[in-house]
Amino acid sequence: MNKNFELISDYIKKHCQADDYVLRVNSSDNHETRFAQNRVTQHIAGANLSVDLTVSFGEKSGSCSVNQGDPESLDYLIRTAEDMARLNRPDPEFMPSVGAQELPQTQNMDAATRDLAPARMVEIVQQAIDKATAYGASVAGMTEKHYWETLLNTKNGFVGTDSATEFGHSMTLKKDNVETKVSYSAKDMKGFSLEGEFAQLASQAESLKTMKDFDPCKIAVILRPSALEELLWFMGWMMNRRQSDEGLTPFSGQIGQPFFGKNFTLKSTLARPELYAPAFDREGVASRELTWVENGVLRNMPTNRYWAKLKGLEPMSAYNAYMPGAHASEEEMMQMVPRGLIINRFWYIRTVDAKTGELTGMTRDGVLYFEDGKVRNAVNNLRFNEIPHLATRRIVAMGESGLASLHSCLPTTLIDGFTFVDKTSF
Amino acid sequence: MRFPDLAMNAAQSLGAEYADIRVQKTTDQVIFLRNLSLKNTSTNVLNGYGVRFFKDGAWGFAHSNVFTDEAVLATVKRAAEIAVLSASVNKAKKLRLAPERGYIAKYETPVRIDPQSVPLKEKIELMLEVNRAMLSFEGIRQAVFYLVMHKDEKVFASTLGSRLELNTQWITPMLAATAVWEGDSQSRSFNEGGKAVGWEWILELNLVEKAKQIAEEALIKVKADTLGPETRRSLILDPIHLGLTMHESVGHPTELDRVLGWEADYAGISFATPEKLKTYQYGSEIVNFMGDNTLEQGLATLGFDDDGVPGQKWYIVKDGILNEYGSTRDTAPEIGLEASRGCNRATYYYDQPINRIPNLYLLPGKKELTPAELIADTEDGVYIQGQGSFSIDQHRLNFQFGGDFFWEIKNGKLFRPLKKVLYKSCNPEFWNSCDAICDERWWRPFGVINCGKGQPSQSARMTHGAAPARFRNIRVGGSQ
Numbered sequence: 001m002n003k004n005f006e007l008i009s010d011y012i013k014k015h016c017q018a019d020d021y022v023l024r025v026n027s028s029d030n031h032e033t034r035f036a037q038n039r040v041t042q043h044i045a046g047a048n049l050s051v052d053l054t055v056s057f058g059e060k061s062g063s064c065s066v067n068q069g070d071p072e073s074l075d076y077l078i079r080t081a082e083d084m085a086r087l088n089r090p091d092p093e094f095m096p097s098v099g100a101q102e103l104p105q106t107q108n109m110d111a112a113t114r115d116l117a118p119a120r121m122v123e124i125v126q127q128a129i130d131k132a133t134a135y136g137a138s139v140a141g142m143t144e145k146h147y148w149e150t151l152l153n154t155k156n157g158f159v160g161t162d163s164a165t166e167f168g169h170s171m172t173l174k175k176d177n178v179e180t181k182v183s184y185s186a187k188d189m190k191g192f193s194l195e196g197e198f199a200q201l202a203s204q205a206e207s208l209k210t211m212k213d214f215d216p217c218k219i220a221v222i223l224r225p226s227a228l229e230e231l232l233w234f235m236g237w238m239m240n241r242r243q244s245d246e247g248l249t250p251f252s253g254q255i256g257q258p259f260f261g262k263n264f265t266l267k268s269t270l271a272r273p274e275l276y277a278p279a280f281d282r283e284g285v286a287s288r289e290l291t292w293v294e295n296g297v298l299r300n301m302p303t304n305r306y307w308a309k310l311k312g313l314e315p316m317s318a319y320n321a322y323m324p325g326a327h328a329s330e331e332e333m334m335q336m337v338p339r340g341l342i343i344n345r346f347w348y349i350r351t352v353d354a355k356t357g358e359l360t361g362m363t364r365d366g367v368l369y370f371e372d373g374k375v376r377n378a379v380n381n382l383r384f385n386e387i388p389h390l391a392t393r394r395i396v397a398m399g400e401s402g403l404a405s406l407h408s409c410l411p412t413t414l415i416d417g418f419t420f421v422d423k424t425s426f
Numbered sequence: 427m428r429f430p431d432l433a434m435n436a437a438q439s440l441g442a443e444y445a446d447i448r449v450q451k452t453t454d455q456v457i458f459l460r461n462l463s464l465k466n467t468s469t470n471v472l473n474g475y476g477v478r479f480f481k482d483g484a485w486g487f488a489h490s491n492v493f494t495d496e497a498v499l500a501t502v503k504r505a506a507e508i509a510v511l512s513a514s515v516n517k518a519k520k521l522r523l524a525p526e527r528g529y530i531a532k533y534e535t536p537v538r539i540d541p542q543s544v545p546l547k548e549k550i551e552l553m554l555e556v557n558r559a560m561l562s563f564e565g566i567r568q569a570v571f572y573l574v575m576h577k578d579e580k581v582f583a584s585t586l587g588s589r590l591e592l593n594t595q596w597i598t599p600m601l602a603a604t605a606v607w608e609g610d611s612q613s614r615s616f617n618e619g620g621k622a623v624g625w626e627w628i629l630e631l632n633l634v635e636k637a638k639q640i641a642e643e644a645l646i647k648v649k650a651d652t653l654g655p656e657t658r659r660s661l662i663l664d665p666i667h668l669g670l671t672m673h674e675s676v677g678h679p680t681e682l683d684r685v686l687g688w689e690a691d692y693a694g695i696s697f698a699t700p701e702k703l704k705t706y707q708y709g710s711e712i713v714n715f716m717g718d719n720t721l722e723q724g725l726a727t728l729g730f731d732d733d734g735v736p737g738q739k740w741y742i743v744k745d746g747i748l749n750e751y752g753s754t755r756d757t758a759p760e761i762g763l764e765a766s767r768g769c770n771r772a773t774y775y776y777d778q779p780i781n782r783i784p785n786l787y788l789l790p791g792k793k794e795l796t797p798a799e800l801i802a803d804t805e806d807g808v809y810i811q812g813q814g815s816f817s818i819d820q821h822r823l824n825f826q827f828g829g830d831f832f833w834e835i836k837n838g839k840l841f842r843p844l845k846k847v848l849y850k851s852c853n854p855e856f857w858n859s860c861d862a863i864c865d866e867r868w869w870r871p872f873g874v875i876n877c878g879k880g881q882p883s884q885s886a887r888m889t890h891g892a893a894p895a896r897f898r899n900i901r902v903g904g905s906q
Contacts, residue, residue, distance in 0.1 A: 036691070044489075085467075246567055361817055
């Protein structure tokens with residue numbers, strides 16, 4: 001365990017007078033180089049610490065967090081949390097902290113990424129700008145690395161630690177009226193190639209040169225992983241067991257039912273090493289293999305410890321998203337429907353109706369129109385109003401699953417009859 | 427405090443053309459109550475400092491939470507090293523800073539009762555009473571009360587000689603009731619956002635009565651009709667709703683960093699490009715938007731921004747014409763402006779400040795006009811109260827908004843309540859369709875406490891405001 005974490009943990013154990021406590025400590029070291037219009041506009045470096053203590057006396061709880069680990073700050077932390085708990089009312093939904101748990105072995109940290117030098121990050125930015133300049137375009141984006149360590153410790157004996165790294169690089173290229181984006185987000189840099197990323201960016205830009213006006217309608221879409229990721233995260237936020245049992249979501253009463261498309265499966269998994277998978281959640285529940293939807297049947301939804309106890313369920317949290325794919329290429333998908341759109345990315349998705357699960361959002365960073373198996377031209381951006389769990393019933397084909405970000409491994413997916421309701425002028 | 431002088435002397439000795447240090451302690455007290463169960467009762471403190479170092483046309487920003495001389499000097503050195511690295515990239519395109527002078531000043535949010543001094547027990551008793559009031563209505567399945575009390579204690583020093591002590595705070599209460607009926611669920615909320623005031627606001631609000639009202643309205647809403655297919659109608663929008671509409675369709679497009687393309691990779695850019703200044707018909711002639719970081723109780727009324735530029739008041743849209751942007755010291759020179767409008771703000775000590783929306787509001791109509799008169803003058807329309815779903819494209823042109831509570835207007839009367847109403851419009855069509863704004867008696871503010879922007883993402887605050895206004899010939903219909 002991080003020596004500083006050990007000192008903090010020992011101090012809380014020694015000085016906290018409460019009946020129960022949960023201590024969460026998080027430290028991070030971050031470096032972010034932000035660029036736009038072919039120059040660096042922001043450049044940030046620093047380390048952070050968060051010490052978060054929740055204490056309880058009987059069923060009365062209070063919390064405090066500070067960002068320093070010295071005795072004076074920790075005394076304030078304990079005193080404030082304890083004072084809040086004493087002044088508080090008993091919580092009818094109070095849960096004592098978790099005890100010792102057997103945790104899975106996870107590997108989320110890459111030492112080379114943790115130690116990545118700022119000079120190397122700036123070199124990547126310079127290369128991106130050089131390539132954009134040579135292409136006659138401007139580029140905006142960010143190169144970032146993050147390293148973080150986490151400790152969760154409870155009075156009832158839970159001790160869990162985790163560490164992780166993330167390397168990210170994104171580029172939005174603008175040339176004349178064409179805007180498009182690529183992004184890389186992973187535990188490490190091993191799969192990163194600026195050459196490859198820029199080649200993809202330039203290829204997308206070339207494909208978007210011929211733009212034609214396109215009116216909104218119901219049409220087949222090929223959602224690339226970044227687009228699908230945005231849609232699934234918003235749907236995932238509605239998949240809450242308690243809220244559903246209380247009649248507040250579209251998933252009320254649907255456990256065990258074929259509520260999604262039969263070729264749609266969604267999991268959180270420890271078995272994909274490229275995905276970030278913490279060993280435990282905020283309540284101290286150990287991560288394990290979880291199937292949310294299996295061949296269209298809703299199997300589980302995230303459930304907190306209180307609701308799980310009340311309903312006789314197992315508590316569980318979604319810690320990443322894995323959607324098993326198939327083997328169809330984009331070219332093959334274009335042959336499967338008469339016409340459709342290829343979507344790179346969605347943007348500004350919001351809930352329209354929490355009960356039906358309807359979402360709205362817009363396409364961004366390139367939309368291609370295909371017909372008779374071939375890409376014909378780029379089209380303007382469009383607004384969709386769509387219910388994602390219903391859209392999964394119209395999945396026609398899937399490609400192989402690939403990393404959309406550190407948190408999602410998803411396939412390019414062909415969905416028929418996607419509902420676009422409006423368009424914009426670019 | 428000796429650290430600001432230590433840091434600025436070190437920055438100058440390292441060759442800074444400009445540097446500043448922002449020592450910032452943020453304290454949030456958060457209480458979240460759901461169905462009589464306290465889900466969160468916490469006090470959260472973030473205390474540290476960030477140093478900006480500007481040299482050879484580039485920034486370096488480093489932050490730390492360690493308050494020792496050695497740590498301060500190391501942080502300045504790190505910011506300097508990063509600035510040198512930034513400057514090594516594309517040396518032909520340097521940033522410049524708009525001229526500014528140093529200030530020695532203090533600013534404090536005027537409050538009568540410091541919210542963080544009110545006993546926790548008193549707050550929780552009030553919240554429970556409000557929660558019980560909502561749950562006393564049959565059919566209300568979920569009652570929530572979210573209360574945040576926020577305080578920033580800042581010391582800002584710069585190599586221009588500024589020494590600023592800025593102590594600001596705000597408070598926000600948000601209530602929501604969710605009704606379930608015949609397979610549907612609908613929520614109604616009381617949410618005026620945040621205000622830079624004290625606990626006295628909470629006492630004046632009579633939240634128990636507000637709770638009963640929103641519970642009743644949630645029950646009306648869940649049983650209400652839907653509107654059916656989209657047609658063109660008139661819209662009357664209340665000030666709370668307009669707060670969000672103007673935030674998205676006027677506030678963000680007139681942030682100069684977006685206009686310049688600095689947010690192209692994430693938050694997006696803007697259609698309101700510089701060649702449109704002073705000529706572009708953004709709205710009808712009655713549409714006037716003020717940027718005003720001196721607004722009483724405004725969340726962006728902070729005395730000075732994080733460039734050390736004092737709060738100002740200016741027209742962003744004047745008589746319908748795009749007039750000026752919200753700018754910072756590093757964005758203003760890019761379009762030849764001689765001074766910043768003071769819109770550079772960071773959320774926490776570890777955030778590098780970025781160009782933010784100021785307090786931005788729609789001026790009330792000049793002629794006497796009440797909401798009742800406006801409704802009476804409307805033949806076919808929808809009156810929208812509060813905020814719902816919202817989404818806009820990355821150029822800030824095309825948008826779709828929902829709302830929190832809806833009434834169909836027929837022949838000058840509130841005809842029937844509705845649910846699941848959406849409208850779609852775009853810039854500049856929307857603001858040019860504004861044909862009536864109620865007078866100043868009906869002007870109300872809305873304080874945004876969670877404006878997300880930037881990489882890494884920051885959450886900023888600003889206040890909007892409006893009187894009820896009417897928009898003609900807008901596409902309005904029901905959701906799926």
